[in-house]
Amino acid sequence: MIALDPTPYPIDHVALRGAAEAVALVDKAGTMTFAGLEAGVATLAGWLAGRGLAAGDRVATWLPKTRTACLMPLAVARAGLVHVPINSLLRRAQVAHILDDSGARLLVTQAARAGTLDAGDVPDGCTIVDEADCPLVPGPSSIGPSDADPASLAAILYTSGSTGRPKGVMLSHANLWLGAVSVAHYLKLAPADRVLAGLPLSFDYGQNQLFSTWLAGGSVAPLDYLVARDVVKAVERVAATTLAGVPPLWVQLLEAEWPAETAARLTRLTNSGGALTPRLVRGLRDRFPAADVYAMYGLTEAFRSTYLDPAMIDAKPDAMGRAIPFADIAVVKPDGTRAAPGEAGELVHAGPLVAQGYWRDAERTAQRFRPAPDGGGMAVWSGDTVVEGEDGLLRFVGRDDEMIKSAGNRISPLEVEEAVLAGNEAREAVAVGVADARLGQAIVVVLAGDASGETALRARLRTALPSFMQPGHYLWREELPRNANGKLDRSAIATQVRQSSRGNEEQGR
Template identity: 75%
Template sequence: MIALDPVPQRIDRLPSCGRADDIALLDKAGAMTFAELEVAVASAAAWLAGQGFAPGDRVATWLPKTRLACTMPLAVARAGLVHVPINPALRRAQVAHILADSGASLLVSQSSRAATLETGDVPPGCRLIDESNVPLAGYSYPGDDGDAGALAAILYTSGSTGLPKGVMLSHVNLWLGAVAVADYLRLTPKDRVLAVLPLSFDYGQNQLFSTWRAGACVAPLDYLAARDVVKAVERTGATTLAGVPPLWVQLLEADWPPEIAGRMKRLTNSGGALTPRLVQALRARFPAADLYAMYGLTEAFRSTYLAPALIDTHPDAMGTAIPFAEVMAVRADGARAAPGEPGELVHAGPLVAQGYWRDPERSAARFRPAPDFAASGGMAVWSGDTVIEGADGLFRFVGREDEMMKSAGNRISPAEIEAAVLAGEEAREAVAVGVPDPRLGQAIVVVLAGDPAREPELRARLRTELPSFMQPQRYDWRPALPRNANGKLDRAAIRAEVTA
């Protein structure tokens, strides 16, 4: 296991964390050693430094998981610029918003993607170039040892609740996030991490950083179907896979040869809770893998994780704070919530981001001083999520305040309804929504994917498991539920459709 060194550095120093001749990246082009990764970072940084940008200018990338896409987060930082990765699943209108909002001076993309943009999508002050113009060899650029607290990246949220907003991340944020995850996942130089999540997603980007911090190898993959992931695990010898619940559902439906599934050492989940049934299914399919349940938010990267030894006995828990994070449940009056008492999850410490880019109003609402009782000073992220810290020291998710339902005078968490629905085998996925009702205030509607012929069975089961005020009034069966660009269930779109 790596040393948990709390001293942050500039994120572009990551290539030096691995042995020069060990493999850092394994992709369609072959294997890239840490020495070759350093050359690629230095060459791309040298090219960027020669483009006449001012320090702190923004450089956007809109790419699939090419070798350049994996290198640019470090190269842009080394050149003293700010990286703005754009999810390749986004379309021209969202890309145009991100370019305009970030004030990007450069967009690096591919001709096929650039051809989808229309006049005016690329702002006047932004140049558009093809990725083939950025060299990955032949140049040297050491960079400097500047301020580790300087802005290094702006990550835009998926925009499921409106236009995407940019979260400002410093070198400190990114470096300590890499150190923390590499430590609690116990990554070693022998590990190979299959990176299937978007690199524009904090969870996906950290897979690069935490893997390289551990001196291990990343195998980036753009996949179309679950069978592509199975083949990639076999081809790359992957030991580690990160996902979100909808991805696990798809992967469990795929055909996994036992010898390939048995090779996995580590599965990590964020972006939604794992149901007990999903935990059991993953355990059965990947018997040798440790399963890590994690909770995070882009504004502070990652807040908690549940140790694999606890997931079978505490499947409802979010776990405890990750290294460098101070996490607490806070009452409405600002005091610490007592054990078992609901409170807002507040995250303090050096992983807290610098706010929202050019959005002081929303920054002031989400980034506020840490509670008086907190050990960490400075700004904290007030998440808007309601949690309970148990007497066992484990946090448990209750729900988001803006998603809580109120039916017949009772406040109800959608997560509790969804967990009950998914406890059986009638549905694969479910989202609970409160819709206006003249009699109840809100009626509970569940949008779900599964076999509609099993609805009578589901209703009968829930009548024995939920009180009357928590019984769904209607079920809306779909072949599949919509997802946002990061692969998460698009709850905002589902809620908007159901309540329209």
Template identity: 70%
Template sequence: MTDLDPIARPLDHLPARGASDAPALTDRAGSLSFRELDHAIGALAAWLAARAGSGDRVASWLPKTRVACILPLAAARAGLVHVPVNPALRRAQVAHVLADSGATLLISQPARLATLAPEDLPPVMGTAVEADCPMDGPGLTASMADPAALAAILYTSGSTGRPKGVMLSHANLWLGAISVAHYLRLTPADRVLAVLPLSFDYGQNQLLSTWAAGASVVPLDYLAARDVVKAVVRFDATTLAGVPPLWVQLLEADWPAGTAASLRRLTNSGGALTPRMVRALRDRFPRADLYPMYGLTEAFRSTYLDPALVDAHPDSIGRAIPFAAVAPVRADGRRAAPGEPGELVHAGPLVAQGYWQDAERTAHRFRPAPPWLGEGMAVWSGDTVVEDAMGLLRFVGRDDEMIKVAGNRVSPQEVEEAILSGGEALEAVAVGVRDDRLGQAIVAMVAGDAAREAGLRTRLRAELPSFLQPQQYRWFAELPRNANGKLDRAALRRLATE
């Protein structure tokens, strides 16, 4: 377990926390020690610095390769800002991230780059293939970056419009890594199986918190639950982070005798676990500590539930993590009383620097903390929680209309725009409904001719990643409207569940 040190340092200093010859990263090709990891960071940082200027944004669109794992630290060492692009995104979404971030360099693979048209790339942006990224040779030494400097922009969907970039400093990422390594009680003997996308804050922290603890990370891109089971066996994994849909799949998978009992730690975020799922996970993985957690990219992680409390409080998201100040707040700015619903507000050094080039949305979400909670800016989550007499929080619901599909925050407007772009439908509203496997599934409420559904589905399969695909279409001659003539989204949400 790492010391709970509140002093932030440049992000690229994290490998120094591990024993030099101990394994830091392990995959099918073998292992990199912490000494070799630091050397690879330096080599890649020097290569990046020769291709981009200080403060430039460098984007990566990669699966979970060694280069993808090293880039967050290499970019930080080179004085650049890393913009990881979700590998599941398609051309239109990638083009938006590249244009919005103003990236000057995109690192990807030939097959991915071939899917982009010339107009998808900003005029000032260059491209490079992953195979050209050096992992050896002369490199830069550890940086002296200001911990408050911008280190990364992570794109997350908003309640309206296209994905927005959350600005994270070295301090945000460093203290997030220290906090998680501490409360998960990670040790150098742990092997963390990293299955979540590195473009997510939760996924990227798999790397950073593991290295902060001097432990070894095993990056894995999987197609089916059995791939995860095999990796647990092959790499003797002790720790697995997931989202509810993955746990559903893993609970249905066949586990070799003794393998499920070998896991020591399970962590969940990206959606609440149901009490039924908590019981199932406790039965299937009897020797694993289960950590339910709640977070939002704008403040990384807010709460966790101590494993000792899980059985008695299976519907709780716990208390604030180290370095976070979290509380339910009433509409009048006072702290909500036990049992009284309030908006979850998060203050402290994990709060991000706002949204990239979006002052209006930043002002809406990032506002001064209530004086009784802390100083500086706080994230007003828009989520309603209730605190019990023990100080444990329970998630009640979202105030916005975001849809949570397999751990991905989906903007209804993004789905609606894609549906309408081909002309098959006259109007469209995307609604999230409960789904045991996905957490939520997208139901498209559309006005138009149902005979055009097959063509619409075919087009969207080519244009959108799987998590943005509607699972069901409901067709109407016209969609209901409210007294103001606007689409009645509340009525449509009710219809979607009938």
């Protein structure tokens, strides 16, 4: 088990953690040892340092899980720059927003992706570089491990809020390093582990799969998959011991055919991005009898807050567990006092895993990042209501904002609505998340307009939004309800949609 050393280091030092000849990466190109990982990071960092960028400039990557994509988070940090990973599933409009908001000076992508961007999508001063031109073979420009201040900015991860476009969460070297130490410790990762990394590298936990595994001296096998069968084949192909997922993926994997010997390879399953249901827990325990199941809760602004000891998951599958190492968790009532066991309150997360705020957004930073209730420094006020049981375990009660969480993705209703209203098919639109057994939540859009425009709207959104943001259903109305101020009554609309959804579900049973 990794020792809980609270001393943070520059995140690029994680490339030095494994034995030189041990395998660090398993991908389509073959295998890469830790010595090769360090050399590749040094080469990429030297190439970046020679491009005339200033310290702190942002370097964006919009890539599938290629070798370059896996090394770039460390190389950018080593070069004294700030990494902005963009979800490979995002489309032109979302990519353009992130490039503009971050002020990226460099975008590393592929020719086919770059070809989808329109004039004006790339801000002035930002250069597009094809991934094929990024060197991985050691050369004279290679540079060694950095001596960066652990408190300095290393990455900006974009995450959706309940209103507005995605916002950039600022993460320091210390945030990333201590997050890796924490996860490697409580998951008990070891050099013998091989982690199948299916989560997007633009997600905090997807990126952490690289860092925590390499910190423990283990190997990572990145995977871009289309269907559950791809995951099954990959587990066998790379001899994976560890698999991370979100609830919708577990549903799909339990429906897939698993050879007994392949299922037995997995000794560790980790879940985030939504709660596991008791039914899913039973299914995972039956299908993967050799695997410990880790249920976890977190938010990008504080990385991860709690996890449930696998020994408890059979008896208490509804629990979020206790604080992870380096996290200081409190349950706070509306009056600012600590909630007693059995009392509901807001989950507040303090400690060294708390991010540095939102990029160039002082107003939203002040709303979410506020002093801890006991004076213990800056804290993230999650907006999620939880309760601590007499057993000392936290349980989720509800979400205070209007975020839609579908297939493990946090989706802003406003961003969906903006895409819907970008054409002429509808006058007004409100996006709502409704309970869905496979997705966690499905997206329903209530529109004011003529339903005859739905075919054209669906066709347009297929090119405007990534697959996980596509609405599942459209409800057409002549007019949408308004409140006393003349504004759309979003609360009433959401209530009507969810009640209708529950009624339809009950009729279908």
